[in-house]
Amino acid sequence: MGDCAVSAPTAPPPVRTDAAPPSQRAGRVGELRELAKTTPGVLVVFTVALVLVSILVGLFTAVTVQGRAKALDDLTARSGPLSIAAQDLYRSLSDADATANSAFLAGGLERAEVRTRYESDIAQAESALATAVAAREPADLADPRGPLAVLSRELSVYTGLVETARANNRQKLPVGAAYQRAASNLMREELLPAAERLYTDETAVLRADQDRAARLPVVEVVLGLITLVLLFFAQRYVRRRTRRRLNVGLLVATGAAVVSLAWVLVATIGVMANVNASQEHGSEQTDVLAQARIAALAARGDETMTLVARGSGKEFEEGYQDAIGQLAGDRGLLGRAQELASDGTVRDAVRAASAAQDDWHEVHQRIRQLDDDGVYLDAVDLAIDPGDTGAATKFDAVDNSLREAIVTTEARFEDEVGQASNALTGTVIGVIVLALVAAAGAATGIWQRLKEYR
Amino acid sequence: MKRTKVAALLAAVAMAAVGCTSADEVGDRREAPVGPPMPKGAAEVSDLPAPGTDKSCGEPTASLRPDGPPPPPGDFATNTAMQRIHARGKLIVGVDQNTYQFGYRDPSTGQLQGFDIDMAKEIAKAIFGDPEAIQFKVLTSAQRVPAVKNGDVDLVVETMTINCERREDVEFSSVYYLAGQRVLVKEKSGFDGIRSLAGKKVCAAKGSTSIARIVNVDTDPRPVGIGVDGWTDCLVMLQQNQVDAVSTDDTILAGLRAQDPFTEVVGEPLANEPYGMAMSKESPEFTRFVNAVLEQLRTSGRWTQIYNLWLRDLLETPASPPPATYRP
The missing domain is CATH 3.40.190.10 (Periplasmic binding protein-like II)
Structure with missing residues (x-):
């Protein structure tokens, strides 16, 4: 509706009354022109121009530097933590679903550890969701199909269904299984896609903030050069007219302008290097690692769901194969993470994750073999047994290795962004002070020459 | 609530009159669905042939x-x-x-x-x-x-x-086994058989004879058949107030009733179901x-x-x- 302007009734154009007679105006302009042709006139024009330009350039430069500092603040205070929250939310929801399903598969009373894991997943999801909601404007929540609205609305429905399933299971009623299926279905159809959208959105914002913080300092350089060019012409004029080689005031002004430009350049190049490093060694790797972790979770969820469906779980087995296809192999997420890895810890962790994933896949094939051969309960045992040889343990090894790698890349991200913020410390004030010095220097320098014409 | 709706409508009309497009904005404000979802695969079923009308094989149970x-x-x-x-x-x-x-x-x-x-x-x-x-x-x-x-x-x-x-x-x-199709409803719901469920939602498994029989009951309007994948999904929908009744073999209904004492089986059998x-x-x-x-x-x-x-x-x-x- 913003661009919809209803035109107001137009008032009659105001009648000009303050116009001076044409002849008088021409006379004044003529006088000024005459004055500008004299040396003192030119010097006054230079003074006014130099003072104005120095101050304006100082202000504009300070504003652009401030913009860059703001982008860095956003990275540390908003988009950085939010992309982590979104990733946490996605991960803990997937894990809650896989955990609830394997508790169901286990039959009887679930083990206390399994219940604790589910509860801490939900708690983590809720706190990540609160972080994400708090950072948004109320308008972002107004769209009922937006990811945050869906997540806030459906998470409690999901936990309600899981508790209903649990209560029925405790009475040995098969309707519990139907509630568990409904819960898992809600998770897969609504909650996880919303979490994925949120994660994609937040990662895009993070990238945009990084680009904003690391853009080339074109404006700053152009502004700095304008001051220097003007100072150059002023000095050449003064030298020609007064036959004095050096003018201390103008030299001080030039020095201040050069220092200001150099300061901004050095600081900006530092920031760019840090932000690019935060991308290359931090967020880019975190993104690939997080996607790998989520793909592993999806595969684990499908592995358990195949057994829950018992003989009619073909679509889940296909889901497992899809997720593993994304994860494994040189072209897969783990391969890409290995390729991007720029830190020994990350490289080792990714290697460990790949190895565990291979082991897990072997166990998975044994599970499928057992289930297809009709030894269903043995297949279930192998899938959920907490012992060393079970798929649960292998999957946990993949997940833990990836988490370790993510902790490292996130720390590197925070470190680089922190350094970038430090590089800009004092630059805004410095630029303004130097601009005032330049303006004062230019004014005094020319004023001394101007006095000689009195 | 009503007043804001009227205001929104007036605003929409006003803006349409001055040539502004605001349909999107009004559309975005629609209510979000609340409450638990339907079980996976649940869908309204219609246009099924009545079961048991095909007599081409003579006595089917022979x-x-x-x-x-x-x-x-x-x-x-x-x-x-x-x-x-x-x-x-x-x-x-x-x-x-x-x-x-x-x-x-x-x-x-x-x-x-x-x-x-x-x-x-x-x-x-x-x-x-x-x-x-x-x-x-x-x-x-x-x-x-x-x-x-x-x-x-x-x-x-x-x-x-x-x-x-x-x-x-x-x-x-x-x-x-010889079963008969009957109706499961919530206690004190007032329904006393399939004929009292005209235009109401009645659940049964997709691909069952029960669902085909439900949508062919000659009441006006006919009961609305809701097909699901598993029988317990019908109980979930009844407990979540998403359907008014479940209709299938008395044996299956007894199994559902045993899981929820606040339900009852009502009415005469619609038909025999030889297993x-x-x-x-x-x-x-x-x-x-x-x-x-x-x-x-x-x-x-x-x-x-x-x-x-x-x-x-x-x-x-x-x-x-x-x-x-x-x-x-």
Whole structure:
């Protein structure tokens, strides 16, 4: 509706009354022109121009530097933590679903550890969701199909269904299984896609903030050069007219302008290097690692769901194969993470994750073999047994290795962004002070020459 | 609330009058759905032919006559289905894991159990001498006929009604249980049978005879059939107030009622539902063999034993096995 302007009734154009007679105006302009042709006139024009330009350039430069500092603040205070929250939310929801399903598969009373894991997943999801909601404007929540609205609305429905399933299971009623299926279905159809959208959105914002913080300092350089060019012409004029080689005031002004430009350049190049490093060694790797972790979770969820469906779980087995296809192999997420890895810890962790994933896949094939051969309960045992040889343990090894790698890349991200913020410390004030010095220097320098014409 | 709607409408009209597009903005404000979701696969079903109208096969329950008592386990002529199954080492049976006391998963052990499961185990026992030489495949109601036709399973034992439509695709054993379709509603709901549910939502499994019968009840308007994958999904929808009733075989309804004491079974039976085991039409010798085993269960008292174990308390009546009818 913003661009919809209803035109107001137009008032009659105001009648000009303050116009001076044409002849008088021409006379004044003529006088000024005459004055500008004299040396003192030119010097006054230079003074006014130099003072104005120095101050304006100082202000504009300070504003652009401030913009860059703001982008860095956003990275540390908003988009950085939010992309982590979104990733946490996605991960803990997937894990809650896989955990609830394997508790169901286990039959009887679930083990206390399994219940604790589910509860801490939900708690983590809720706190990540609160972080994400708090950072948004109320308008972002107004769209009922937006990811945050869906997540806030459906998470409690999901936990309600899981508790209903649990209560029925405790009475040995098969309707519990139907509630568990409904819960898992809600998770897969609504909650996880919303979490994925949120994660994609937040990662895009993070990238945009990084680009904003690391853009080339074109404006700053152009502004700095304008001051220097003007100072150059002023000095050449003064030298020609007064036959004095050096003018201390103008030299001080030039020095201040050069220092200001150099300061901004050095600081900006530092920031760019840090932000690019935060991308290359931090967020880019975190993104690939997080996607790998989520793909592993999806595969684990499908592995358990195949057994829950018992003989009619073909679509889940296909889901497992899809997720593993994304994860494994040189072209897969783990391969890409290995390729991007720029830190020994990350490289080792990714290697460990790949190895565990291979082991897990072997166990998975044994599970499928057992289930297809009709030894269903043995297949279930192998899938959920907490012992060393079970798929649960292998999957946990993949997940833990990836988490370790993510902790490292996130720390590197925070470190680089922190350094970038430090590089800009004092630059805004410095630029303004130097601009005032330049303006004062230019004014005094020319004023001394101007006095000689009195 | 009403006032804001009117205001929004006026605003929309006003903006339309000055040539502004604001339809999107008004559309975005629509209410979000609240409350629990429908179970996966739940959908409104209509336009199904009424079951039992096809009489092309004559008496649908007449099955192939057995050649005397079954041979001892393992002693089968070559080139018979029994011999092939014996060589494989296990009988593959399609069952349900959602029908309380017929075929369901014991939540405490993860094992499948129930009347249908025990019936299937009797067939495995007759082939191998071991009732556990069996592999279960869980099928939804709609998957039963395709699973038999594709050879994914040797046998389906899953509360399956015998009728001529299905006999075009699969062979049935003699009747091993006789049920009747009735209606399950919430207590004090005021509904007293299928005819009181005109225009109301009534749940049944997709691909079952029950759902076809629901949408063909000649009330005005007809009941709205809601098809789901498993029978317990119907109970979930009834408990979540997403349907008004569940209508299917009294046996299945009794199983649902046992899980929710705030429900009741009402009305006269809509129709008889004779259950048969389904198998391939390619091997008539297997059907004759299964019928011979069923004949033994009827006369030996084993049928009554299994009935008493699973269904007697549930249905609150004693019962005797339904007699078999045969064609040559």
